[in-house]
Amino acid sequence: MKSPIISRRGLIQTGLLGLGGLALPLNALSQSNASIVIVGGGFGGASAGRTLKDLLPSAEITLIEANANYTACPFSNLVIATERPLSAQEFSYDRLQAAGISIISARATSVDASGQIVELQDGSQVPYDRLILSPGVDMRWGALEGYSQEAAERHPHAWKAGAQTQLLRDQLVALEDGENVVMTVPPAPYRCPPGPYERASMIAHYLKTNRPRSKLIILDAKDSFSKMALFQEAWAEHYPDHLEWRGALDDGAVSRVDANLKTVYTDFDELSAAVINVIPPQKAGQIADAAGVSDQTGWCPIDPLSFESKLQPKVHVIGDATIAAPMPKSAFSANLQAKVCAFAVARLLSDLEPIATTLANTCYSYTTPDEAISIAGVYSNVGGQLSSVSGAGGVSPLNGDKAVRQAEAAQAAHWFQTITNEAFG
Amino acid sequence: MTGIRLSVPETAARGEVVEIKALLRHPMESGFRRGSRGEVIPRDIITRFECDLDGTLVFASDFHPAIAANPLITFHMRATESGVLTFRWTDQNGEVWSDTASIAVT
Numbered sequence: 001m002k003s004p005i006i007s008r009r010g011l012i013q014t015g016l017l018g019l020g021g022l023a024l025p026l027n028a029l030s031q032s033n034a035s036i037v038i039v040g041g042g043f044g045g046a047s048a049g050r051t052l053k054d055l056l057p058s059a060e061i062t063l064i065e066a067n068a069n070y071t072a073c074p075f076s077n078l079v080i081a082t083e084r085p086l087s088a089q090e091f092s093y094d095r096l097q098a099a100g101i102s103i104i105s106a107r108a109t110s111v112d113a114s115g116q117i118v119e120l121q122d123g124s125q126v127p128y129d130r131l132i133l134s135p136g137v138d139m140r141w142g143a144l145e146g147y148s149q150e151a152a153e154r155h156p157h158a159w160k161a162g163a164q165t166q167l168l169r170d171q172l173v174a175l176e177d178g179e180n181v182v183m184t185v186p187p188a189p190y191r192c193p194p195g196p197y198e199r200a201s202m203i204a205h206y207l208k209t210n211r212p213r214s215k216l217i218i219l220d221a222k223d224s225f226s227k228m229a230l231f232q233e234a235w236a237e238h239y240p241d242h243l244e245w246r247g248a249l250d251d252g253a254v255s256r257v258d259a260n261l262k263t264v265y266t267d268f269d270e271l272s273a274a275v276i277n278v279i280p281p282q283k284a285g286q287i288a289d290a291a292g293v294s295d296q297t298g299w300c301p302i303d304p305l306s307f308e309s310k311l312q313p314k315v316h317v318i319g320d321a322t323i324a325a326p327m328p329k330s331a332f333s334a335n336l337q338a339k340v341c342a343f344a345v346a347r348l349l350s351d352l353e354p355i356a357t358t359l360a361n362t363c364y365s366y367t368t369p370d371e372a373i374s375i376a377g378v379y380s381n382v383g384g385q386l387s388s389v390s391g392a393g394g395v396s397p398l399n400g401d402k403a404v405r406q407a408e409a410a411q412a413a414h415w416f417q418t419i420t421n422e423a424f425g
Numbered sequence: 426m427t428g429i430r431l432s433v434p435e436t437a438a439r440g441e442v443v444e445i446k447a448l449l450r451h452p453m454e455s456g457f458r459r460g461s462r463g464e465v466i467p468r469d470i471i472t473r474f475e476c477d478l479d480g481t482l483v484f485a486s487d488f489h490p491a492i493a494a495n496p497l498i499t500f501h502m503r504a505t506e507s508g509v510l511t512f513r514w515t516d517q518n519g520e521v522w523s524d525t526a527s528i529a530v531t
Contacts, residue, residue: 249450251430267446267497268430268448
């Protein structure tokens with residue numbers, strides 16, 4: 001790659017061209033009056049609804065979502081560091097409703113894949129011709145000894161934005177100068193691979209600015225992570241006294257949490273801290289288990305051409321819940337997978353085969369409130385196999401000057417505005 | 426990097442039961458897995474762990490392919506006399522890794 005800016009333009013063009021190729025036979029698609037049900041109103045579900053409504057204006061599109069509003073995870077690390085209000089993360093479904101998508105405000109509890117019916121918590125049933133599940137992640141309670149839903153009320157994961165984000169922010173604000181913060185990071189895969197390290201940067205920035213005698217210690221189950229060299233460069237420059245990272249080689253993997261003692265345990269060590277942010281192991285959102293689309297890994301195997309489940313017919317899965325490596329679990333991935341899935345569903349309902357396309361992802365991470373770094377990837381699903389397109393994508397340059405980092409921070413803000421506008425605006 | 430991590434209390438009262446931990450970073454490749462091209466990944470495992478106090482065996486364990494990578498061994502020992510604990514891992518090919526830690530019994 002020559003520079004991150006040029007490569008990003010390149011990949012956006014590739015992504016658009018890929019989808020443009022899919023969009024050609026629009027006339028053939030527009031007649032379907034099929035009933036398509038989407039469960040989960042995050043970046044994946046909302047984008048899928050929007051795209052399907054454009055492709056199949058006569059179809060009946062229903063979005064089932066338990067929460068009245070959506071609280072977005074990207075940029076929520078800035079909320080934790082008091083750099084941004086939580087309200088800036090919240091989005092309503094009013095515009096989707098106005099676009100002709102039916103919104104059912106309820107929790108979907110099970111799916112009868114052979115009868116093609118989604119069951120809601122109140123017992124009512126929603127039939128479908130095609131179902132798209134965009135369930136995001138759930139915490140794997142019990143996978144980390146001592147970390148339960150009750151423990152999460154004291155030691156927030158804040159890995160789903162909303163009340164947990166607010167709780168971690170409140171705990172950080174209540175911290176006495178000199179008291180420490182501990183963050184634990186699980187083994188891969190989990191939602192947003194660089195997310196813990198952006199959060200660490202934001203917490204370290206808060207401590208450096210407001211609690212200069214305090215420190216953040218990251219206990220990591222891994223020895224390497226996304227954008228590692230760039231993060232470590234930024235940490236050495238900005239937070240040498242406020243951030244310490246311990247990888248698995250340095251006994252960083254946490255094996256137990258004691259919420260009463262405010263203590264975490266590794267194989268050889270124990271650390272107590274005033275604030276403990278436990279990012280626990282994760283799995284596909286609960287409805288994936290109920291629908292029978294998740295496997296023994298806890299995640300959902302899919303056909304990368306159509307994002308149709310490999311385990312249940314006519315059920316598609318998109319976003320963080322899928323096994324889509326090398327694509328990461330990100331809002332960008334979910335949004336693009338939603339579009340590819342929507343095109344495939346529209347083609348399948350018109351008796352056309354799904355066709356191969358190009359996918360992409362960019363993850364921005366803030367290292368200070370006005371500087372950011374990024375990683376971009378381009379992916380192909382040719383032959384029903386997701387693979388990285390070699391020579392495409394890349395990461396921000398090392399030793400980039402402040403102007404480069406600030407330009408990326410501005411791009412990140414524009415990206416958030418664009419993607420939330422596309423999904424919810 | 427030695428790859429060995431030990432946890433031994435520096436001091437103990439005579440008769441006290443103390444906890445000892447020992448970890449060696451090792452892949453413990455079972456020999457049952459296959460690589461991305463379908464080839465069998467050869468077995469590469471630790472087969473024996475021993476801990477002695479000044480030459481007297483305190484704890485030993487035989488290892489088999491089902492044991493996970495980077496095995497962590499935790500055992501308890503009654504502290505009877507001061508001395509040097511030697512920890513020794515031997516792999517299937519006879520390669521040996523070892524380290525020592527002192528304990529003072531009062």
